[in-house]
Structure formats: structure tokens, C-alpha cells
Amino acid sequence: MTNGTRGITLKLKIWRQARRDAPGRLVDYTLHDLSPDMSFLEMLDVLNEQLVREGQDPVAFDYDCREGICGSCGVMVNGMAHGPEAAVTTCQLYLRNFDDGMTLVVEPWRSAAFPVLKDLVVDRSALDRIIAASGYVSVDTGSAPEANLVAVPKAKADEAMDYAACIGCGACIAACKNASAVLFTGAKVAHLLVLPQGQPERERRVAAMVARMEQEGFGACSNEGDCQAVCPKEIPVDVIQMLAREYARAVLKGAT
Amino acid sequence: MTFTTGHELDGAVPGGPLADKWDNHKFSMKLVNPANRRKYSVIVVGTGLAGASAAATLGELGYNVLAFTILDSPRRSHSIAAQGGINAAKNYKNDGDSVHRLFYDTIKGGDFRAREANVHRLAEVSVDIIDQCVAQGVPFAREYSGYLDNRSFGGAQVSRTFYARGQTGQQLLLGAYQALMRQVARKQVQIFARREMLDLVLVDGRARGIVCRNLVTGELERHAADAVLLCTGGYGNVFYLSTNAGNSNVTASWRCARRGAYFANPCFTQIHPTCIPVTGDYQAKLTLMSESLRNDGRVWVPRQAGDTRDPRQIPEAERDYYLERRYPSFGNLVPRDVASRAAKAVCDEGRGVGTTRLAVYLDFADAIARLGRAVISERYGNLFDMYRHITSEDPYEVPMRIFPAVHYTMGGLWVDYNLMSNVPGLFVLGEANFSDHGANRLGASALMQGLADGYFVAPATVASYLASTKLGGVSTDHDAFKEAAATTQNRIDRVLGVKGRRTVTEFHRELGKLMWDRVGMARTEAGLVHALGRARELREQFWQEVTVGGEPSNLNKDLEKALRVADYLEFAEVLTLDALHRSESCGGHFREESQMPDGEARRDDERFAYVAAWEYTGPGQDPILHKEPLVFENVHLATRSYA
Numbered sequence: 001m002t003n004g005t006r007g008i009t010l011k012l013k014i015w016r017q018a019r020r021d022a023p024g025r026l027v028d029y030t031l032h033d034l035s036p037d038m039s040f041l042e043m044l045d046v047l048n049e050q051l052v053r054e055g056q057d058p059v060a061f062d063y064d065c066r067e068g069i070c071g072s073c074g075v076m077v078n079g080m081a082h083g084p085e086a087a088v089t090t091c092q093l094y095l096r097n098f099d100d101g102m103t104l105v106v107e108p109w110r111s112a113a114f115p116v117l118k119d120l121v122v123d124r125s126a127l128d129r130i131i132a133a134s135g136y137v138s139v140d141t142g143s144a145p146e147a148n149l150v151a152v153p154k155a156k157a158d159e160a161m162d163y164a165a166c167i168g169c170g171a172c173i174a175a176c177k178n179a180s181a182v183l184f185t186g187a188k189v190a191h192l193l194v195l196p197q198g199q200p201e202r203e204r205r206v207a208a209m210v211a212r213m214e215q216e217g218f219g220a221c222s223n224e225g226d227c228q229a230v231c232p233k234e235i236p237v238d239v240i241q242m243l244a245r246e247y248a249r250a251v252l253k254g255a256t
Numbered sequence: 257m258t259f260t261t262g263h264e265l266d267g268a269v270p271g272g273p274l275a276d277k278w279d280n281h282k283f284s285m286k287l288v289n290p291a292n293r294r295k296y297s298v299i300v301v302g303t304g305l306a307g308a309s310a311a312a313t314l315g316e317l318g319y320n321v322l323a324f325t326i327l328d329s330p331r332r333s334h335s336i337a338a339q340g341g342i343n344a345a346k347n348y349k350n351d352g353d354s355v356h357r358l359f360y361d362t363i364k365g366g367d368f369r370a371r372e373a374n375v376h377r378l379a380e381v382s383v384d385i386i387d388q389c390v391a392q393g394v395p396f397a398r399e400y401s402g403y404l405d406n407r408s409f410g411g412a413q414v415s416r417t418f419y420a421r422g423q424t425g426q427q428l429l430l431g432a433y434q435a436l437m438r439q440v441a442r443k444q445v446q447i448f449a450r451r452e453m454l455d456l457v458l459v460d461g462r463a464r465g466i467v468c469r470n471l472v473t474g475e476l477e478r479h480a481a482d483a484v485l486l487c488t489g490g491y492g493n494v495f496y497l498s499t500n501a502g503n504s505n506v507t508a509s510w511r512c513a514r515r516g517a518y519f520a521n522p523c524f525t526q527i528h529p530t531c532i533p534v535t536g537d538y539q540a541k542l543t544l545m546s547e548s549l550r551n552d553g554r555v556w557v558p559r560q561a562g563d564t565r566d567p568r569q570i571p572e573a574e575r576d577y578y579l580e581r582r583y584p585s586f587g588n589l590v591p592r593d594v595a596s597r598a599a600k601a602v603c604d605e606g607r608g609v610g611t612t613r614l615a616v617y618l619d620f621a622d623a624i625a626r627l628g629r630a631v632i633s634e635r636y637g638n639l640f641d642m643y644r645h646i647t648s649e650d651p652y653e654v655p656m657r658i659f660p661a662v663h664y665t666m667g668g669l670w671v672d673y674n675l676m677s678n679v680p681g682l683f684v685l686g687e688a689n690f691s692d693h694g695a696n697r698l699g700a701s702a703l704m705q706g707l708a709d710g711y712f713v714a715p716a717t718v719a720s721y722l723a724s725t726k727l728g729g730v731s732t733d734h735d736a737f738k739e740a741a742a743t744t745q746n747r748i749d750r751v752l753g754v755k756g757r758r759t760v761t762e763f764h765r766e767l768g769k770l771m772w773d774r775v776g777m778a779r780t781e782a783g784l785v786h787a788l789g790r791a792r793e794l795r796e797q798f799w800q801e802v803t804v805g806g807e808p809s810n811l812n813k814d815l816e817k818a819l820r821v822a823d824y825l826e827f828a829e830v831l832t833l834d835a836l837h838r839s840e841s842c843g844g845h846f847r848e849e850s851q852m853p854d855g856e857a858r859r860d861d862e863r864f865a866y867v868a869a870w871e872y873t874g875p876g877q878d879p880i881l882h883k884e885p886l887v888f889e890n891v892h893l894a895t896r897s898y899a
Contacts, residue, residue, distance in 0.1 A: 019810060035536055042538045045761070052759050052805035052814055060811050062328060064501040066541045067642065069426055070332040092645045117472055118811040125449065128329050132441045136434035137393045141313040141711045142384070144391035148348065151402025160395040161420055164427060168331055197393045 007033040008100040012047070014059055015107045017116050024116065026105065036096040040083060041066065041073060043095060060119040066091040068232060071167035074174070075120050076107040081171035081230040089169060089232040109174035113181070113217045124170050126216040127184060133212035134205040135188045137197050156194050163191040165233040172227035172235075178219030183227040185213050186239030189246055203255035206246045211256075257788050257833055258878055265518075265869055265884035268672040269373040274890045275355075278377040281673070282716055286723035293318035296722050299466055299481040301453045301508055303330030305425070305703060306686025307487030308432035309710030315439030317715060322479055323436065324448045324468060326503050326816075331433040334489060334501040335706060338425025339546035339639065340409065341417035342389075342703040344382040349406055353414040355379045362701060363891050365411040365591050366666070366694020367843035367859060369524070371867070372890055373673055374691045381708040386418055388711060392431040396420050408551055409699035411591040411898075417700040422546055422639045428703055432710070451477065452816060453508040454747075455740040456484065456515045456682065463682035464730045467740045469748075471816065474809040476741050478732035483681045483718055486512060487710070490665035490687040492525065494824045494831065495776070496768020498662035499531060499544040505820040509669055509688055510827050517677045518869035518882060520670035520690035522827070523835035526697055526844045527777050528663030529555075529595035532646055532656075533615040537765075542661040543646060545618070546639055547699040550588045552623035552632065553656070555579050555595070557616050561606030567617055567655050578602055586898040593696045593844045593857075594898060596660035600777050601855065603659075610657045619655035660777060664702060666693040666844065667834075670869040670884070674717035675709060678869075680725070683718060685709035690867065695843025748808055751818045756801035760818045763798050767791065767821070767828060775832050780848045784836040788829060792876065795825035830870050830879060837881065840864045861893050 009032045017024030029047055038046075041063055048058035064072040073090040077083035083093040098104065106120065114122040152160075164187075172183035189206050192198030198205070221240055228237045270281040288296065297320040300311040308330055311323040327333060347353040358379040363370060386404070390396065396418050397405040406415040420427040439445040450471040457465040457478070465480040491506035492498035513519045530545045556577045558570055578598055580587045590598075599616050602608065609615050624632050629652060633640070640651045647657070668690040675683050675691070686706040693701065731737075774787035798821070806812035841850040841857035842864070850858045867884040 035538070037535050038538055039540075042540055045540055046538055048805070048814070049759050049761055052803060053757075055803075056805065057807070058805045058814050060813060064327060064332055064503050065334060065337045066502060067337060067543050068645075069337050069423065070327075070334070070501065072327060072332050087641075088645060092642075094645070094648075096648065121811060124328060128331070128437060128440075128447070128449075131331075131434060132437040134441075136438045137391065138438060139388070139391040139435075140316045141309075141388060141435075141715070144384075144387040147346070147386045147390040148403050150390075152398055153402050154398045154400050157395050157398040157402075160393070161397075161423075161427075164393075164395050164420075164430065165423065167426075168329065191395070192393050195393050195395065197391055 007035050008095065008098065010034060010043070010095070010098060011103040013103065013105045016059070016119055018118065020115055020117055034095055036094070038095050039091060040077070040093040040095065041091050060121045062121050063091060068092045069167060071169035074109060074169045074171055076109070076174060078105050081175040082232055087232055087234050109170050111173050111179035113179060114170060114173065126218070127168050127170065129216060130181065130185055130209055130212050131188065134201065134208035137192065138201060150196050152195060160191050160194045163187045163235065163239055166235055167233060169232065171230045171232065173218065175226040175230040176219070177224060177226070178222055180221045181213050181218035182221045182240045182243055183231065183235055183237070185209050186243035187235045190239040190242045193242060193246060202246065203250040203253050206243065207250045207255040210247050257792070257829060259833060259837065259881045260878055262871060262880040262882040265670065265867070265882050267371055267884055268674060269371065270673065274372060274376050277373050278380055285716060285720035288719045288723045290318055294320060296320065297322065297481040298483050298485060298718065299479060300324070300485045300487060301466065302333065302487035302489060302688070303436065304333035304335035304487060304489060304686060305429055305432055305706030306710040307485070308333070308429065308436045309707050310485055310487060310685055310714045311445050312432060312435035312439050313711050313715045314718070315442065315444030318444070321439070321445040322448065322481060323445055324451045324453060326450065326452045326471065328449050330436055330447060330449070331430060333429060334504050335429045335703070336426045337501065338703055339422045339544065340548040341407065341419035341424045341700040342385065342428060343409065343416050343700045344386045344418060344704065345379055345416060346383055346386060348404060349415045351414045353416050357414065358382060358416065360891060361412050362692070362698060363694070364896055365698040366696050367857070367896055368694065368861070368865070368888065368893050369521070369842055369886065370692055370694030371886065372888060377713065378692050378705060378708050381712045382704050384712060385704060385707045389428055389431050392435060394420065394427045394431045407548060408589060410547055410550065410589045410595070411698040419548065422548070422636060425703060428707065432707070453488070454511060454744045454819065456512045457736050457740045458515055458679065459730050459734060459736045462680045465732065465737060467737070467744050472811050474812065476744055478737045478741055480730050480732050480737070482722055482727050483683060485683045485685060485714060485718065486669065486688050487685045488688050490668065491827065492662045492665050494767070494828055495662040495771045496764050497534065497539065497542050497772070499528060499542050502541065505823070506827050507820050507823045510823040512669060512677070512679070512682060513872045515679065516871070517679045517682060518670040518871050519667070519830060520867050520869040521667040521834065522831040522870070523838060523845050524666035524695045524843060525662060526592055526664040526666060527596040527660045528592055529599055529660050530618060530658045531661035532643065533610060533612060533659040543642065544661070544663060545643060545656060545658060547592065549618060549636060549639060552635065553588065553618040553620050554622060555588055555616055555618055557602045557607040557609060567609070567619070576602070576607070583898045590898045591696055591698060596777060597846060599660055615657040615659045617655035618658045620651060621655070624652065664697055666690065666695060666697055670867065674720070675714055676717065676721065681721065683714055685714055695845055747819065748815070751802065751822060752804055752808060752815070754799060754802050756803050758801045758803065760802060760804060760814060760821050763794060763802060764817070764821045764824070767794055767824060771828060775835055778846050778848050779835050781836065784832055787832045788836065791825065791828045791832060795875065798822060798825055826875055830872065833879065834868055834870065838864055838868065859895070
């Protein structure tokens, strides 16, 4: 703290795992005099600088933009994906959410489809493979018509934007007891479904994405709603219903 | 440190009238037959807007593409954080826009330090970008008619900015990322995630591959191809605190510079006027508040220095809306460099606000009274939320506190009209090149340039290079690959072997503070000379005193950072030397010695109407300055005025 007031003390129990196949365990660290204006990841930075000075291995965690849009960061804090505050990513979580003396258990995303690479870093490439399965409009560069040729009702464009806001962080999967990826997949299907540009490939898209999702080992949805509760972008569970309906429709139309 | 002068550079600009150059050039360039394209492979380093759009398009065309990202997925590249919008000369608003006006605004906004032909091509291509993105399903904001909406950005008097709430970069990147993943599914593109390029490999003087570190296993990998496209963004993090992401860095560009690519105009750095002010030493980055906020927000400080009242208690007559006062025709929408310097000036006068006194107000009270809270929320809701999360203040109630921060770097590797560097086969796209923004970039033009380069320019010029060059096969067992891998390994061993007492972050923080204080918003000869000396000392201390945590053969972010900071320490000297040699003020480069009586920048076209391209000759050794003269045939070199 620089402004003279005393900061808070936090006791951390952090998951340490040397590499993918190594066993892991929770390790205790205590940090004193932390500013409530410090972000959660800045606290980990402070811890890491201390560990490096002591000749110890710093805690590995993913981060990039630190403004809640890239989707790189994400840990469980006391069992909650991205911590206790609603509608934020871990990098937007500030220590003012915690009381002096509190113990925080910090763990990586938990899912069979997200293997731990080191400490708090997991492999989320399964999400890229779901998008690669068909999460796009197949339009080659240069073949697009004039942008204003097709009018899109404002309400539809706004709705598409609500779904397209997904940052692919994986919190929905980490929070789900089935490790289901339906909120993530549903958000992309819904985004393209409400726009005219998404119509020509709609059956093929949903069928391929759902098949890939299952192949990657993500579980089924049992309507708990935990995914919506932890989503930093507040993607609504409506997209799961849209995904289910759209999938049923595609199956009826014979798409596989 | 001083420098020697080299030769004159030729930008390879095609002949003919400005508006016809690109069309004529496209016709005169060589093509690769569709059946032959699969015989070529292309390395694309970086998967932001420039890299993802280039890799996707080259994949669509049939080339084999190897795409590399330091992040765990191409979707996370820092283009994703761009908030405000993307410019295009569609003239949907019927307010007098045209390709020529976008061209002119960009040249003028860049303070007449960009190459005319490149900028004109950018303006031409801008309209195709919007078409492409809409077809991909990018959910741009629309009017009730269902047609695309536009808003205004700094440095323009027309509304030409397309946007998707405050998340335009995200939506454009996801569009490019999805196009890229489609090519992955078609096996045209192979993604190498969590890889960092640590060297460029030249064979017979041509770029033929890279050495990269697998950031999970620590292994050094060699990859060969027929051309290398560098799309690795800017170097703003040389200032430590910036709006850039934690992993944005100069290493890929700098490693190319060390292999002979010229680094152009490194001193052209952009300080963005509207960022959330610094709060403590632990801070790892600064957060931008989009320029679009200046459409409706009014910037002010108290008239009296030391006025510490709650801003809501300060009556209208005791406020100074200094941008509206000094620049009546552009008001709050002056370009970024002008707005940043004006904020610094009022803070230097002691009229800054907040606990640090290093902030000004951005006030929405008038806009909320005029338009209602709902409209403001629809336009800027996510930005207001972001501000509230960080500061725990509600901008609907209290004015935002903002201050300038390093944001974008106009300088970058030198490229010719074809986006090829002086190293044959090495193309540089997006923020990583120097080419289109001169000494200052206008808002909403970075997304435009990244996608112009990636979707439309590079696919044509790279094809022409491949078609017109005799390229034999090359193996990663070639001596050049072995040498590059060994050099990289030695560097890693060396930095781990220092085992000193100061952390990598301590060095980075100290370098950043030096650069911000002496090579930031206002630069003087004495300050720059000091910075040169101090940067050199820091570089020497780094190699004697640094300590790096973790192991080399594992995921090790401290080692990643150490290698990047080592490169910043070399690069900082060249940036500073460039700032020292350019004793004029232009755009984001402000030399206190060169100003008008009213404090505006004084450009010196007689002496400095050129691109400064630096050839690196080794640490502590004098670099060579090559100049590309800037010839203006279509615009009149004028003093930039926004008054």
C-alpha cells in the first residue's frame, strides 16, 4: 500500500501441478498489506515476484488483455468460476470483494476436456475444435455482396450481438457439474441463427458442432443453470433451448 | 550512441494516377495458378486481425498455411480488445464522405508522415472490408431501418465508423477467427498455439522460416516455408504500462530487425487520451476507455488549480472545457495526440483532478440530460460497466476520470508498397508494420488496416512474390535453421544463467518509467540523451543482475517475459535515438524544442519529410539510418489545424 492506509491480508491455497501428468496439490501462501483496489491477478503477480526472489517456481496462470475481453484468464476461487462477483472475468475481480483475513482456494478449471498443463493453466483447445466443426459462415474473402443489401432488423442485430459476446473462457464448463459445453456452443449457434447470413448452413452447422462437442468429452445438460450464473458476459440459458430446438430441427431434416 | 547514414530506400510505389495505382498494380502482379498453390507454404506469425484474416484468405486460395500464436487460441489475440469501431468510406450518412476524404483525413491525421499510395489503397479497400464482415455474420450496430449505423471518431468531420457496441475488435476478430477455423477444418491451415517466434531464418538472403519456442514444453521448434508473414502487433509495452495486453511484445519484430529487417519510425508512438488513471505500483496494465465516448462525453478540468471539490459541486462557470475552447471546430473529437497533449498541459498547470492530480474529467451529465440514460447505456453500457468495475465509481452519476496512456505504435518494420520488408520473403502486416498511419493513427483505423492488409493486400502481393521468385525446397536441417536454433538456445541458457537478484518485472518497470518520463508525451534533447544512457546501463545490468524463475523445459512465463524484456532493452535505444534525431514535432512525436507559440506541434518538412528506417548493427553499436523520402503529389503539405 502506498497511501498510508493498511491493506488486507489474504490466505491463499493454490493448486500447484508441475506438468500435465504430474500429481498436484494445494499449497498455502499468505499475502499481507494488499490494496483493495488491486485486482486478483495483480495479487498473483505480487506473489510470483516474491516467489521468484525466493528462488521458487512462480504460479503459472493464463492472462492477456486484463480487461475482460480476451477470455484467457479464469480460475476457480472458493469453488466459483471467476470468483464471487457476477458478470466479470478473473482479471476484473478486485480484492475489495474479499474481507481481511479470508482464505481463498484457487484452482484451475475442472473438466476432463480441459487437461491441466501447469498449475492454473488448462488446455481449452477443444473449444477451438467445436468452432472449427462449423461455427462460421462459409464466405470466402471477396465474395461478399454490398453490406447494406440485406437489412437486418435492429432487434435481431442486437440479439445476435448478445450471443456473439461470448469470450470462450470456459467458465460455463468449469461451473457445470456435467462439464457441459452447451452454453458455449449454443451462443455461437444462436448468434448465427438469428442473422440472415447464418441461414443457408444452419442444419449442417448445428449438427456438426453438437457432434464435435460430444466427441470432445463434454457432458450433457441437466438444466442446473450454473453456466449462466458464472458467465462473465451474461449469456442467457435461452441459447441452450435454441441449441436444442435447432438440433432437433436439423435431425428431422436429416442433417448429421 | 549515434548513427551513420545509409542509402535511400525505394518504397516500390507503382506509377500512374493515385486512384488507379492499386487496380493497375493488381493487374500487373503475377498470379499463382490454383493447381500450383498447394505447392507453396506460408508461415503467418500472430493471429490478430491481420494474421487471422491473412491466414484464412491464403488458406481459401489454396496455399498451405502455418499459423502461430503465443496465446492458447487465435481468438484471444489483442485485436479483440479494440472497442470503438472500424472506419470505411461508405458514405452511408450522405455527409460528404468518399475514398478521397478518408485518404486525406488519414494523411492529415498522420501529420503528413505516411506514404500516399499506401493510404489511398487502404481507403479504397475499406469498403470491401465492411461487406466481407457483414457476410461473415459480424453483428454491427444497425438503425431501426435495419441498415448499418455509423458514429464519429476523432480527426474526422463525417460519420464513417462502423461498430458493434463497444466490442468491435472482438466481433471482427471472431469473424476472422471463424474464417480461419474453417480453413483449419479444410486442412489448409495448421494452428500452432502457445508458440513464440524467437528467430527468423534466412536462406540465401530470403526469409524461409522461423524458430519458435513451444511455450508448454519449452522445446525449440523449426518451421520452414516459402514466405513469412509477420503479424505480431505493436511494441507499446516497452513503456511497461500501456493499454496493450500482457503478452503483446516486440520480440518477433525485433528478432527480424536483428536479422537485417529495418525498423521504421519507432518514435511514432501513440498516447491515447482516454484511459483509466494509474492507481498503484502493482498495476500491470492500463485500461482504455474508447474514443467513441468523446462523441457524447465532454472533457473538462476546474478553472482554478487545486480545486478539490466534488466535480458535481463545481458550477459551469468554474469549469474549463479546454478542448471545446481551444479547438472549436473539432471540439472533444480532436485527434488523439492533440487531446493527450492538452490533458498533460492542464495537469502541468496544476488543474488535474483525482488523488494523483493526473487526470481530467470526461463528463456525460449533459448527454444523459439530452438523450436519456437508456440511450447512453445502449451506446456505451459495457464501457461504463468496465469503468465501474475498476474504479468502483458510477460514471452515470460522477464524471469519469481519465488520463493519457500508451496505446498504439505507428512505427514498425519497414515495408514497401507490397508490404514486404527489405528482407525478401518477409512480409509485415497490421500494427507490426509502419506503413499507413504516419506519425499518428486516427481512431477506428487500426482495425481497418489490419483487415485491409490481411484480407485484401497481402494475399495478392504474396502470390506475386511466390510466382516471380525462384524458391527451391528448404529443409529445417539446413545450416541456417541449425544456427538460428543454436543462437536462440544460447540466449535462453544465458538469461537463465545470470542468477542475479533483480526480477524481470523490476527491470521492465524501471525501463517503462524511464521511457514514459523521457520518451513519452513531451520529449526534449536533454531528456532523450539521458534516456539513451540510462537504457544502455539498464541493458548491461539486466545481463548481470536478473533472476528468472522456473525451468526452461516447462511452461515458464517468467522466462517468456525475460526474453521479451531483454529485447525491449535493445529496442528502447533505437526508439530513443529515432526520437532524438527527429528534432521536429509531428503527430505523436512532440519535441518541446519544436512548437508554435500557442504550444501546437511544429513540423519541419524541409528536413524531416522522410521515413526513418533503422538498420541494427548490434548491441551498443551505432545503427545505420536509411531514409525513404516522402513525396506528396496529391495533398498539399499543410499545418495540421483542428481549431
